[in-house]
Amino acid sequence: MAIHKKFRDTDLERVIGELLRYGVLTSSLVVLAGGITYLIRHGGQLPQYHEFRGEPDKMKKPILMWQAVRRGEGRPLIQLGLLILVATPIARVAFSFVGYLLEKDYLYAVLTVIVLLVILLNF
């Protein structure tokens, strides 16, 4: 029983490791693509970050981001890449939940769901 358990734990570790690696890689590529587009379109303008003005809705809501990306804008594509990056550790928590269910470790399955809810409800 103990050996079986250990096997499942290391299995989960492997999946989590891969997930994190590919999540970071994917988001970096999307951010890079968005960055190149942004610099081609706006590279000659002046940066203005001295005063805080917040961001327009197309930098906050995924649907509006996607619509702006389809119009060929670079900044929302960067933002989309950042969302993929943020989704990576969240997906890791979701994976752990499935893993604990498979291990029949219900205490940790519940703890994981609570963490997931805390994150998602504040998004």
Added chain:
Amino acid sequence: MTILVFSAILFIGALAAGLLGSLTGLGGGVVLIPLLTLVFKVDIHYAIGTSLISVIATSSGAAAAYVKEGITNIRLGMFLELATTAGAIGGAFLAAYLPTSVIAILFGIILVLSAGLSFARPADPVTTGNPGVLSQKLRLNSSFPTPDGEKRYFVKNVVGGFFMMNIAGMISGLLGIGSGALKVIAMDNIMRIPFKVSTTTSNFMIGVTAAASVGIYLHRGYIDPGLSMPVMLGVLGGAFLGSRMLTRTKTASLKILFAVVILVLAMEMIYNGLNHTI
């Protein structure tokens, strides 16, 4: 200075921060916020949002490697994430109401603390005796691979560690940093687990903790793509280079140098905060 030049300089700065952060184990986030606010005169709210993004990137990148080695205590990480995520959300709410000068001063204090703690000798881990009721119930006691085979350890003082993690999460949500130093105190000195396990487990938790407050930051407009793009790519590149060099470079003198840089930045942040120029 055009956006192209600005982005290029920012990228190089972030590359250096990521490289030094990974070589010294202090994390790149601690120098990013002073770099953005003091050197580039970026508003501190944008700086915090940008830093938080870079923290998630480096944490996930490094965790991918550590988790596979089997050093990370995933159960302990999951359990403590209850404390850090709740704290992070509280901290993110607070960030909107605290004046920027107070945030700057608080940031300076945390910087000094992180630099100082990086030289502290970790407490000896507990490997014998009574494993403790709570840590047994939560199945937190574990083992990790060493050159001499698997080594067992016990997790002590679960409640105290949980409470400290809550504070670490709050600081992370408020200042946009990983607050790895506070997490390591909670695990090394309070819960008494081996240093290698505490650093990797802390790193493992940082991404999730930051993800909890990022939603609030995004809605408030703290996360700007033009700033995040060069910083994220730079820090990731630097951290990657650092992990490649780590086995070949002597880090002791580098650590002292970086701690001095951090100390100077901390003083500058506190000074600007007191003068309300930030």
